[in-house]
Structures are given as C-alpha cells and as structure tokens.
C-alpha cells in the first residue's frame with residue numbers, strides 16, 4: 001500500500017474519528033483544500049488536466065510551502081485513489097456514489113483520501129471537509145459529508161480493503177481494481193501485457209500486476225536528457241541531478257523546477273522519460289550495411305525522441321526528418337530540434353518516396369496506458385472502445401514505415417502503452433503482410449537494461465525500471 005502522506009498538524013491533533021464536532025463553529029476557508037476541490041471539479045466538469053491546472057491555481061492563489069504541497073497531495077492523491085475511495089464511501093453511505101451530487105462526492109473523496117492515505121488527524125480531515133462542503137455546497141450536504149466520513153474514519157485502508165474489494169480467489173481482476181484504484185479493463189489489459197512476456201500465469205503474475213498498479217499510483221521522478229553533443233550528464237549533475245542507472249544521457253532531478261537547470265532552459269537538455277531515451281538509442285545502435293544518413297521520425301510531436309535523435313544524428317553524419325500530422329505539435333518539434341527538418345504530414349499518406357530512409361522511429365499514437373503515473377486522472381478518461389481504432393491506425397502507420405525504410409534499414413515501432421492489441425499484435429500482423437521484414441532482438445540492443453523480457457520485443461515497466469511502460473520492436477527490412 002502507498003505510504004502515508006503529509007501530516008497537516010496545524011489542523012490540530014487527535015486520534016481516528018476523535019475531536020470536537022465543528023458543525024456549530026464558523027466554517028474556516030482552507031486554501032489548500034479549496035484548490036484541490038477546484039481541481040477535482042474542473043476535471044469532472046470540463047475535462048481539465050490536473051497537472052496543468054493545479055500549478056496555475058497554486059500560482060494564482062499564491063500558495064507556497066506546505067499549502068502548495070498539501071493541495072498537490074490532495075488533488076493528485078484523490079484523483080488516483082478515487083476508485084478505492086468510492087467503494088469505501090459506498091459502504092458508508094445510504095446512497096451509491098453515482099447518486100450523490102458530483103460536487104459533494106468530490107469533497108467526500110478528498111476527505112476520504114486524507115483519512116485513508118495521509119497523516120492528517122482524523123478529526124481535522126473530517127472537520128475541514130465539512131467546512132469545505134458548508135462553504136462551497138451547503139449546510140445540508142455538509143451534515144451528510146460528516147456522517148459518511150465519520151464512518152470512513154472507523155477503519156484504516158488496510159482494514160477496509162478486505163471488506164470492499166472482491167475476494168482475490170473469486171475475482172482477481174476486481175480485487176486488484178479496487179485495491180489499487182484502476183478501472184477493471186485497464187487491470188485486465190496490464191495483466192495480459194505482463195503475461196505476454198512471462199511463462200508463469202498464476203500467483204506470481206497476480207503479484208507482479210499488483211506491483212505494476214502500485215507503481216502507477218506513485219508520482220514519477222523527473223528525468224532529464226542531456227542531448228549528446230549539446231550537454232552532458234556531468235553538466236546536469238552539477239545542477240543537482242543524479243545520474244540515471246540505464247540511459248547514458250539521463251539524470252534525475254530530485255527537487256526544483258527543471259526550467260531552472262541552465263541546459264534545459266537553453267534547449268541543450270530536456271525533460272524526458274528514461275525509457276523514451278533508451279528506445280531512441282536502441283534505434284541508433286542497430287548496425288546497418290551501407291548508407292546511414294537519412295533518419296525519419298514519423299509521429300514526432302511534441303518532439304522528445306526527435307530532440308534526442310536530432311542530436312545523435314548530428315554526431316553521426318545523418319539528418320533527421322520529423323513529421324507530425326498536427327501543425328501545433330510539429331511546431332513543438334521544430335522548437336525543440338536544432339538541425340532536423342520538420343514537416344506537417346500524415347504518416348498514412350506519404351509525401352516521401354518508398355525506401356527513402358535508413359532509420360525510422362514510429363512512436364505511434366496509443367492509449368498511453370504505460371504513462372498513467374503522469375496524469376492522475378488519465379486512467380478514468382481512457383476508453384477501451386478507442387483501442388480498435390488506435391490499433392487500426394498503428395497498423396496503417398507501421399505498414400507505411402516498412403515501405404518508407406530502405407532494404408537493409410530499420411524501423412523502431414514504439415508505444416507508451418503495453419496493451420497487447422497495440423504492441424505485439426500490431427507488429428505480428430504487419431510482419432505477416434511484409435515478407436521482407438524481420439524482428440530483431442530488441443533487448444540485445446539495450447544490454448545495460450535488465451528485465452526487458454525474453455525478446456524479440458523489449459518492454460519497460462514502471463515497477464521494474466522506474467520508467468513509463470514502453471514497448472519497442474526493432475524491425476529490419478531485409479536487404
């Protein structure tokens with residue numbers, strides 16, 4: 001289970017469910033909790049992205065120090081955990097959560113998060129939520145919130161889970177979904193993706209799926225890339241970052257704003273997940289016979305991998321062409337690269353000749369199930385109905401990539417989703433249609449990284465590598 005979060009001692013002391021009732025007192029406006037509540041409401045009402053809105057609210061309302069930290073913990077923690085909290089709220093309420101007024105439900109969720117996953121004293125968690133509901137919604141609903149949260153406060157999270165989560169022997173997916181707060185379909189998809197790369201399918205697979213879901217509930221560390229020839233890991237380390245375990249270009253920032261690192265501010269380094277760096281590096285490491293000067297990033301926006309490929313290409317005497325179907329994303333690529341040529345183009349309608357390129361990066365649009373750590377609300381937004389459409393687009397793009405690469409050249413097919421339908425199934429389908437293409441052993445091109453699986457595909461995982469879950473296939477067109 002996740003660690004207990006901040007201890008908001010200013011709200012007073014007291015044990016679980018203890019303290020004086022606050023209903024008769026004047027409600028106190030608490031800026032951190034109000035900010036968290038406003039983020040949850042914006043996510044619900046207008047599909048806001050919490051990780052964009054919250055920093056803006058913190059700035060606008062001049063929250064700093066502990067208040068900023070508390071607002072962040074409450075907003076992100078509640079959004080991640082609400083699948084679990086709703087089951088517990090259901091057990092403590094005479095109405096199911098879906099029948100509650102959404103603003104009231106969000107406020108109760110914030111209270112439940114404090115009670116179940118932070119060190120905020122129980123009476124403070126209940127009292128501040130009741131005040132919030134009184135001020136923002138009304139007195140009647142505040143009594144309801146008080147009654148529900150007092151029941152929530154009677155048990156710890158570990159004591160609630162066996163009560164509200166299905167028995168793991170009868171319904172392992174349901175058990176994991178409630179215990180780790182993920183939609184059922186995502187738990188199934190992640191379990192199947194892990195199963196695709198391991199021989200045992202039972203208890204060990206259940207435990208590893210749980211570890212993956214738990215890693216999804218943690219905030220990712222900020223990884224930086226030192227673009228080769230433009231910056232170095234040593235320069236990032238001088239700015240306080242810690243060199244990474246796997247990528248020769250990566251360092252982790254333990255605190256502070258990445259924009260305050262001079263190399264980042266000057267575009268010589270950037271924020272980039274370590275697995276993103278390594279899949280691009282693997283593409284550049286495949287030995288080629290003959291010409292090696294025309295590199296292509298087919299779906300390049302916003303330009304993370306293109307930024308790295310552009311820098312490596314410059315050192316290898318090659319030039320990168322980067323494309324994206326969306327103008328504004330192509331512009332971001334243009335801003336982050338130095339030597340690359342950037343075009344707005346649809347990869348399924350090539351404006352380039354067949355067999356033009358020596359190396360192609362196809363980082364395909366996908367469900368993003370491998371990057372759930374980055375956006376606290378993302379897991380509740382993704383829709384399983386999008387998978388077949390995306391898989392169709394991924395197949396069409398991979399077909400074009402295999403036509404656009406020259407005989408003897410190589411294509412990296414990458415997704416930040418481990419979903420089988422977006423990864424191995426797409427690649428195997430394309431290989432069946434392109435008799436002149438073969439899958440290379442991708443893990444062998446990343447020997448410094450353990451745990452990528454038996455091959456031929458390489459799979460990164462948050463719980464194994466501390467990176468996003470990322471899939472890599474290296475496909476060579478036979479000479």
Ligand SMILES: C[S@@+](CC[C@H](N)C(=O)[O-])C[C@H]1O[C@@H](n2cnc3c(N)ncnc32)[C@H](O)[C@@H]1O
Pocket residue numbers: 276298299300301302303304305306323324325326329345346347348363364365366
């Ligand atoms: C996963 S993102 C790529 C991330 C990028 N490689 C990076 O490292 O920053 C997929 C990109 O594909 C683009 N895209 C979607 N459909 C496309 C198409 N038909 N042709 C070209 N680009 C497309 C999207 O606009 C999006 O920017």
